[in-house]
Amino acid sequence: MSDYSVINTRLPRVDAWLKVTGEARYAADLSMPNMLYGALLQSPLAHAKILNIDTSKAKGIAGVKDVVTYKEAGTIHYGVSPARYDETMFCYDKVRYVGDEIAAVAAVDFETALEAASLIKVDYEELPVYLNVFDAMKEGAVPIHDEYPNNIGAEVHQEFGNVDEALKECYYVRTDRFVNKKQDGGFLEPQACLAHYDANGYLTLYTSTQVPHYVQRIISMVLNIPIGKIRVIKPYVGGGFGPKAGVNTIELAASLLSMRTGRPVKMVMNREQVFLHSRGRHQFYHELTTGVKKDGTIHALKHTCYLDGGAYTSFGIATVYYAGSLLGAPYRLQHMKYDGYRVYTNKPACGAQRGHGGVAARAAWEQQLDIIAEELGIDPIDFRLKNVREKGEVTCNDFNLSSFGMKECLEAIREHSDWKNKKGKLPKGKGIGMACGFFVSGAGYPIYRSETYHSTAMIKLSEDGGTVDLYTAAAEIGQGSDTVLSMIAAEALGVRYEDVKIFSGSTDYGVDLGAYSSRQTLMTGHAVKQAAENVKSQVLEVLSKRLDIPIEDMDIKDGFIVFKKDPVDFSEIRSIYIKEHRGWAQQLTGDRLTFQEAARIAYLEKGTIVGTGAYKPGELGGKYKGATVGTSPAYGCSAQIVEVTVDMDTGKVTVDSMTDAHDCGFAINRTNVEGQMQGSLSMGLGEALFEEVKFDEKGKILNPTFGEYRIPTALDMPNVNTIIIESNEPNGPFGAKEVGEGAIMPTIPAILNAIYDAVGVRINELPITAERVYNAIKEKEKKKGK
Amino acid sequence: MKKLINLIVNNKSYELLVAPNRTLTQVLREDLNLLGTKEGCGIGDCGACTVILNGRPVNSCLILAVQANGCEIQTIEGVADGKNLHPIQEAFIDYGAIQCGFCTPGMVLSAKTLLERNPNPSELEIREAISGNLCRCTGYQKIVEAIKAASKKMKKKEERLDE
Numbered sequence A: 001m002s003d004y005s006v007i008n009t010r011l012p013r014v015d016a017w018l019k020v021t022g023e024a025r026y027a028a029d030l031s032m033p034n035m036l037y038g039a040l041l042q043s044p045l046a047h048a049k050i051l052n053i054d055t056s057k058a059k060g061i062a063g064v065k066d067v068v069t070y071k072e073a074g075t076i077h078y079g080v081s082p083a084r085y086d087e088t089m090f091c092y093d094k095v096r097y098v099g100d101e102i103a104a105v106a107a108v109d110f111e112t113a114l115e116a117a118s119l120i121k122v123d124y125e126e127l128p129v130y131l132n133v134f135d136a137m138k139e140g141a142v143p144i145h146d147e148y149p150n151n152i153g154a155e156v157h158q159e160f161g162n163v164d165e166a167l168k169e170c171y172y173v174r175t176d177r178f179v180n181k182k183q184d185g186g187f188l189e190p191q192a193c194l195a196h197y198d199a200n201g202y203l204t205l206y207t208s209t210q211v212p213h214y215v216q217r218i219i220s221m222v223l224n225i226p227i228g229k230i231r232v233i234k235p236y237v238g239g240g241f242g243p244k245a246g247v248n249t250i251e252l253a254a255s256l257l258s259m260r261t262g263r264p265v266k267m268v269m270n271r272e273q274v275f276l277h278s279r280g281r282h283q284f285y286h287e288l289t290t291g292v293k294k295d296g297t298i299h300a301l302k303h304t305c306y307l308d309g310g311a312y313t314s315f316g317i318a319t320v321y322y323a324g325s326l327l328g329a330p331y332r333l334q335h336m337k338y339d340g341y342r343v344y345t346n347k348p349a350c351g352a353q354r355g356h357g358g359v360a361a362r363a364a365w366e367q368q369l370d371i372i373a374e375e376l377g378i379d380p381i382d383f384r385l386k387n388v389r390e391k392g393e394v395t396c397n398d399f400n401l402s403s404f405g406m407k408e409c410l411e412a413i414r415e416h417s418d419w420k421n422k423k424g425k426l427p428k429g430k431g432i433g434m435a436c437g438f439f440v441s442g443a444g445y446p447i448y449r450s451e452t453y454h455s456t457a458m459i460k461l462s463e464d465g466g467t468v469d470l471y472t473a474a475a476e477i478g479q480g481s482d483t484v485l486s487m488i489a490a491e492a493l494g495v496r497y498e499d500v501k502i503f504s505g506s507t508d509y510g511v512d513l514g515a516y517s518s519r520q521t522l523m524t525g526h527a528v529k530q531a532a533e534n535v536k537s538q539v540l541e542v543l544s545k546r547l548d549i550p551i552e553d554m555d556i557k558d559g560f561i562v563f564k565k566d567p568v569d570f571s572e573i574r575s576i577y578i579k580e581h582r583g584w585a586q587q588l589t590g591d592r593l594t595f596q597e598a599a600r601i602a603y604l605e606k607g608t609i610v611g612t613g614a615y616k617p618g619e620l621g622g623k624y625k626g627a628t629v630g631t632s633p634a635y636g637c638s639a640q641i642v643e644v645t646v647d648m649d650t651g652k653v654t655v656d657s658m659t660d661a662h663d664c665g666f667a668i669n670r671t672n673v674e675g676q677m678q679g680s681l682s683m684g685l686g687e688a689l690f691e692e693v694k695f696d697e698k699g700k701i702l703n704p705t706f707g708e709y710r711i712p713t714a715l716d717m718p719n720v721n722t723i724i725i726e727s728n729e730p731n732g733p734f735g736a737k738e739v740g741e742g743a744i745m746p747t748i749p750a751i752l753n754a755i756y757d758a759v760g761v762r763i764n765e766l767p768i769t770a771e772r773v774y775n776a777i778k779e780k781e782k783k784k785g786k
Numbered sequence B: 001m002k003k004l005i006n007l008i009v010n011n012k013s014y015e016l017l018v019a020p021n022r023t024l025t026q027v028l029r030e031d032l033n034l035l036g037t038k039e040g041c042g043i044g045d046c047g048a049c050t051v052i053l054n055g056r057p058v059n060s061c062l063i064l065a066v067q068a069n070g071c072e073i074q075t076i077e078g079v080a081d082g083k084n085l086h087p088i089q090e091a092f093i094d095y096g097a098i099q100c101g102f103c104t105p106g107m108v109l110s111a112k113t114l115l116e117r118n119p120n121p122s123e124l125e126i127r128e129a130i131s132g133n134l135c136r137c138t139g140y141q142k143i144v145e146a147i148k149a150a151s152k153k154m155k156k157k158e159e160r161l162d163e
Helices: A016-020 A110-118 A133-137 A163-168 A212-223 A249-261 A271-277 A316-325 A359-376 A380-387 A406-415 A481-493 A520-547 A571-580 A595-606 A670-689 A747-759 A770-785 B024-031 B087-094 B104-117 B123-129 B141-162
Strands: A036-042 A048-054 A064-068 A101-107 A121-126 A152-160 A172-179 A192-197 A203-207 A230-233 A265-268 A283-292 A298-310 A335-344 A430-440 A455-461 A468-472 A500-504 A554-557 A560-563 A610-615 A635-646 A653-663 A720-725 B003-009 B012-018 B050-053 B056-059 B072-074
Touching: A016 B087, A016 B104, A036 A110, A036 A249, A036 A271, A048 A101, A064 A110, A064 A249, A101 A110, A101 A249, A133 A298, A133 A335, A152 A316, A163 A283, A163 A298, A163 A335, A172 A359, A192 A249, A203 A212, A203 A249, A212 A230, A212 A249, A249 A265, A283 A359, A298 A316, A298 A359, A316 A335, A316 A359, A359 A380, A359 A430, A359 A670, A359 A747, A380 A406, A380 A430, A406 A430, A406 A635, A406 A653, A406 A720, A430 A747, A455 A481, A455 A520, A455 A595, A468 A481, A468 A520, A481 A500, A481 A520, A520 A554, A520 A571, A520 A595, A520 A610, A560 A595, A571 A595, A635 A747, A653 A670, A653 A747, A670 A720, A670 A747, A670 B141, A747 A770, B012 B024, B024 B050, B050 B104, B056 B104, B087 B104, B087 B141, B104 B123, B104 B141, B123 B141
Parallel strands: A036 A265, A203 A230, A298 A335, A468 A500, A653 A720, B003 B072
Antiparallel strands: A036 A101, A048 A121, A064 A101, A152 A335, A172 A283, A192 A203, A192 A265, A283 A298, A430 A635, A455 A468, A455 A610, A554 A560, A635 A653, B003 B012, B050 B056, B050 B072
């Protein structure tokens, strides 16, 4: 057991009561007096020139207060990465996917706004539609963006070591191809926002986002409002998983409409619009050539990948890097070459989604490693154990593994799954498989080039000393950052968890890059810890003077002042407190001096006690081009074992059990860590077995509903045996690092490898539908027959 | 043409004048300000809008308010008894069954009707009962554990009352 009082426990979430009683408010729950409702006009065509937009009919409808197109909004380009600002609020020259936004209406009620939007007349000239990367790259294809004539929006070429030479040195070399499908974020809460531009020229935007900070910056740029006059407030958010990690059109449109009408404007996406806005998982076409030595040493990896990016770049530049850079890292691989191409197509834009860029690559490679292990006659776990890196090692692309419990993860899953008695020994149709995972613990650099702090925090003590107000702009999106940060504050300051009151998610509370790349616990955690330690020392300083005891002889723990040496007479302080709070409900008694009394004395001495903290990563490795994507202050890792049943007659796969070990450095909240692991595995299972956004030949989504786009239900998910590995990350607050995204990494390949163990077939295309498995089984039988 | 309807929501009776095309979700949220009922899809796929209607869990987005005329409805706001949480709510908190919280109200209400119908459900019965309530965050495990724990707790409470 640790010496900690608050962290490393299973304390309930700070927002649990609000959420379980229905009191928690999300963006769509908000309203304001005199509020207008906004609606969008979106393109019915996937690729077309805009010849004319006529809004006159829409403007003539009673109750319509404003109609805006690019003419009113301007055509300032924005996006996620400044290197590819390729979006505008509304289309002006052409539309690039079914759903591209053309206009917005504000009206007195939603029905009127919808009706008016439907009356906007747009004349188009249709262009050829490209729905896969290979068509889009063909000679003579019409560029979706003029600046990129071959529709390749971003490409990456990296080589570490000398791959071609290294492959010649190998005992066994094999090449495999793998493709996944476009996955949707599938969060339960559709995006919604409420914008209010007031008479003083201040814009307040309540919105369902993972990144209030980036939303604030883009709105400032596009609408030309100074940063300090924009407040972005994130209420509770019903899940994000990546797609909410950038500004969206309703945020911009509602803000513009509010500026123009002077009234609050609310906009809410419906589920189909969530699918259209997308920003979810890319489709990746991987080709991997791996070479190993006879003893099982992984020696070289040559990797080519094409990403189907959709109509805009969004996070795509980072995605195309991540798809290559994260892959080799868990293993002692010396030679790695990567060529990645992100291609524009006429589909909704893809972006960052849980396990950003790395999930399909990991699935492809971990399946290939399973094949290689079998070829070499080595147990897949032993094969990994032979190759995995350990703490302190630096990867061939300069990732510093300052903590790395991969070996411990592998040993844990082996021990907890009866692997030795099951692998290769289960009856036909039943199988067991394993795989490893790896992910960053926070992007090492902000999305825009800057020396900015990545997270700031402020702690203010209430004047009675009884409440610790923690201010952070971090984004609680369901992952539990409010809880974890409150726990860190309580631990570092020495107060009880329930004494901390957290204010989060508003750009008014500081700078925080937000909830993406698994960064809140490590980065905001550091800032919060620092702020708490600052406040602690301020209180102790006052106390030291007052009681004439050196600071180092005192501490604060569990809400009490600890006198390390002799007992101390603090009756003077107590009587001051009692005198000042005569008649108050809460009177302090007992034989220990409370933090509350000490904090009150500090307030009387100095005024409001405020402490701040700020964090940015120190110098990170990598001087090569693209080193900014993938370098992180720390790396999480994981290993997983899955057992499946395959119906030999139909090909249907059922996942029976999952054993997952994840190195999160140090678990601030053990229940939350398990929750992240279980949730990640569930999303991975869905992507493995049935999730696929489908399109018709004109680029329209065929299944933009949860009825037709299936995410796992309670009947699809088995129970997960979750094993927390704590490697004590030196760069993390209290040793903590990520769990939220890395945990998804091993799931798909572990399922693939279990299917092979069950029925002897390899599936190279997701999702693993019954049809694909059935056909593979039949194919195998046919070959065997010959 | 608006219709006058009567709804009994969380044991309170309301006379409401509603347009015939408005869903029960809309009327609960917009007219009665019961914002704990969430809308995740609007077409009955996700279960976030689940309420209990005459003892059965329903997707309130698929029911027109006028169809609910005369019905007894319970929303998440009616589950706790003042400051005393229902055992299912307590268990959701204790077992970490909540992440983003958007599915939570519907999930709690589906669980509540299950335990009223079947005080001692098997794990499969629990999973079946909540299979119409999607959750993207938790992987369901802690929700299932919480419902199991709540059923035990409620049974104990009942036994105590019997004694």
